[in-house]
Every structure is written in C-alpha cells, then in structure tokens.
C-alpha cells in the first residue's frame with residue numbers, strides 16, 4: 285500500500301502558516317484556527333465579512349494574546365479573492381512557509397431534491413465544491429513548491445461518505461463531490477508532491493450555526509440584510525454535538541495519526557457521553573448496498589420516527605429522540 289501520509293509529529297507544524305477558510309464564525313474553522321495557534325502556527329482566517337474575521341481574531345487573542353494572525357475578507361467562490369488572500373499572507377509575513385490549508389467554508393440549505401430551489405443548488409455547489417477547488421488552485425501550487433511537509437485538508441462531511449436521504453440533498457451531493465475531488469488530488473500529488481499530505485475532513489455533528497450563517501449570508505447577497513449587521517453566531521447550549529474546539533482536537537489527532545479520511549465521530553474524549561453518531565456503521569451500510577447494487581429504503585418506510593432518516597439514526601439520534609420525548613412529557 286502506498287499512502288499519501290503516515291503519522292505526523294504535530295510539532296513540525298510550528299512556525300508555518302495555517303490558512304483556514306470559513307473561520308469567521310464560532311464554528312469548525314474557528315476551532316481549527318484556535319488549535320493551530322496552540323500548535324505554534326501563524327493563522328490566516330478567511331471569511332466573507334471583514335468585521336467577522338476581525339472579531340474571530342480578537343476571540344483567538346483573548347485565549348492566546350500573542351497569537352500571530354491575519355484576518356482576511358474573501359469569497360471562496362471567486363478565484364481572484366483567494367489569489368488576493370495569498371498576496372495578503374505574503375505581505376504580512378514576507379512569503380512565509382505555508383504549513384496547512386483548510387478549505388472549510390460551506391453552506392447548507394436543508395431540503396430535498398425536489399424542494400431545493402435551483403438557487404440553493406447553485407449556491408451549495410458554488411461554495412462547497414467550487415469554493416474548495418478555488419482554494420486548492422490558490423494554495424496548492426505553493427505547497428508543491430515547498431520542500432517542507434504540508435497539509436491540504438478539504439472539509440466534506442460524513443454526508444459525503446453515506447447514502448443520500450431525505451435531508452439536505454444539495455448539501456450531500458456537494459460533500460460527495462468534495463470527497464471525490466480530494467481523492468483525485470491525492471492521486472495527482474502522490475508521485476510528484478508526496479510532501480503535501482492530503483486529507484478530507486468528514487465531521488459528524490459539531491455544534492455550530494451552519495444553517496443560520498448560510499441563511500444570513502444569502503440575505504446579505506439578496507440585499508434583504510446588511511453585512512455590517514451580521515454577528516458571529518453562537519453554538520448554543522451544550523448538547524450531544526461536539527464543541528468546535530474539542531472537534532478541532534480530534535481533527536489534529538487524526539492528522540497526526542495519518543488518517544486520509546478524517547472522520548470525526550461524536551465519541552470520547554471529544555464529547556462527554558456514550559452516544560456516538562456511529563459513522564463507520566452507516567458508511568458500511570452504503571458500501572454493502574453498493575456491492576449488492578441495491579438501495580435499501582427501509583428507513584424511509586419506518587412509521588415510528590418523526591423524521592425518518594437513513595443517516596441520522598445511530599445512538600446519538602436515538603438518544604436525542606428519547607430526550608425530546610421526555611421533554612415533551614414534562
């Protein structure tokens with residue numbers, strides 16, 4: 285077996301720049317930025333609105349006062365915007381070495397194939413797929429030029445590894461595309477740039493405001509809200525989901541372990557409960573269906589679930605259902 289990456293000593297990342305798109309909120313990108321600072325990296329936080337990335341940097345510096353960060357406003361759907369981001373990074377730190385790129389910006393509009401509007405399809409594929417491609421085009425040539433080991437990590441989702449069902453159809457299609465394009469990139473770099481470690485991040489459930497930020501950014505685009513009125517969305521009260529910070533710990537633990545598919549399940553020590561998402565079991569169902577050349581829709585026909593799903597059905601969602609039923613009774 286020829287792997288793109290074996291185990292990595294995370295100390296090797298110190299001093300390099302971590303570029304993180306979609307880092308302006310309190311979500312996965314912000315958690316990764318925080319962890320990168322903790323690892324001694326300089327961090328370029330990229331998101332749609334300057335005041336939000338500025339605030340994100342301030343929140344990082346509350347935790348790590350000496351953090352070397354730059355806040356960059358850029359739209360990942362626009363290649364020029366990302367090319368400009370690299371120029372800003374070079375101007376800030378004098379053509380520094382880039383240690384890691386996290387192509388993480390994303391949107392979700394949680395609707396079925398038939399109910400998703402064409403605009404939702406286009407926006408979802410535009411940000412989640414073309415945004416990742418643009419980020420790769422902007423930064424991977426630099427990673428290839430460098431002799432040092434570096435990371436390109438594209439955020440897909442566990443939704444990119446399991447079958448589609450009644451949930452976010454456009455979202456899942458986009459995340460399958462991110463998995464496939466990351467596999468292509470890995471193949472492409474295997475022979476001529478083995479120092480670039482290629483990962484696809486497939487989170488299970490992280491406590492973020494992804495749906496709310498997606499709607500808010502769409503309102504700004506449509507002119508029904510003002511960008512300067514947006515504030516970073518909070519991730520709400522502690523539930524069964526992972527906190528972004530603890531999620532980021534799992535991301536770097538799996539990168540250190542050399543996992544190409546960084547599948548971050550809701551498991552200890554990253555959560556304080558024993559109700560996992562159970563990603564590998566649900567992925568296995570898809571693989572078995574594929575090998576059998578069949579789709580098993582039994583979950584769609586179950587009458588006992590409020591929201592039948594072939595994906596959101598493991599111990600974590602069973603427990604959520606139990607808690608909701610208990611709350612409804614009391």
Ligand SMILES: NC(=O)c1ccc[n+]([C@@H]2O[C@H](COP(=O)([O-])OP(=O)(O)OC[C@H]3O[C@@H](n4cnc5c(N)ncnc54)[C@H](O)[C@@H]3O)[C@@H](O)[C@H]2O)c1
Nearest residue numbers: 306309311312359360388389390441487489490492494497
């Ligand atoms: N939260 C989860 O449970 C979960 C699970 C699997 C995958 N993901 C993925 O994780 C990534 C981060 O999402 P999150 O959950 O942290 O939510 P989030 O809302 O905190 O992060 C998404 C960020 O992307 C930014 N963004 C959107 N469009 C952009 C554009 N065109 N250019 C630049 N930035 C843009 C948003 O402003 C936002 O800050 C997404 O790709 C999402 O699909 C999240």
